[in-house]
Amino acid sequence: MQPHVIRSKVANITALMSSPLRRLRFAGWIEGCTLIALLLVAVPLRHFAGFAAATKIMGPVHGLAFIVYIVTLIDAVSGGGWTRKEAVRAGLAALFPFGAFLNDRVVAVKIIQQEAVNR
Template identity: 45%
Template sequence: MTRDDYRDIELAQLRRLEFASFVEGTTLLLLLVIAVPLKHLYGWPTGVRIMGPVHGLGFCAYLWFVIQTVTGGDWRTREIARVMICAFIPFGAFFNRALLSRKMASIRNGRKS
């Protein structure tokens, strides 16, 4: 494989992680902002029954993509901790976008991040 092939693989992994981060963050917000209040304020638990497993699946997929991405690339411990901790904080997944965008730009420009 050439250096460009490895670069393309790493960029694809970062794009998948970016998408998984968006899905995980969105499902967490839907769960916390819509489903949980509907359950507790209006007695409608169906939203939590639906969004809970959807978010759980999105969270597991996110963790899988984090593991795949950080093992294949040049990641600092601080960056790994950041992408992991942000998964537990509402809106945290959206803060990862800047880090992932910087890493993608760095790879495209041929520098290490």
């Protein structure tokens, strides 16, 4: 890979993780994807195919993603600009399949609002 391509990719990753809200959005996607993989792939493999290793692998992966999501949520909420209702909704969203994806739109709007204020 060319050095300028590597620098460009590093810059993109840096921009993605540049604020608590952006980190929350990224963590929400990861948490949501791991929950869906756990429920729609690993659990059926365990119960219908007898492949218990699927949940033994995917369960801890999702558990780690959930913990990271909660930590990034606390980081984002502690930065201010969140109502109690928004914080509770974001926390509860992690408990339901597709909840993280539904919450993503709200976080995206908060990112846009934050960037408008910072300009």
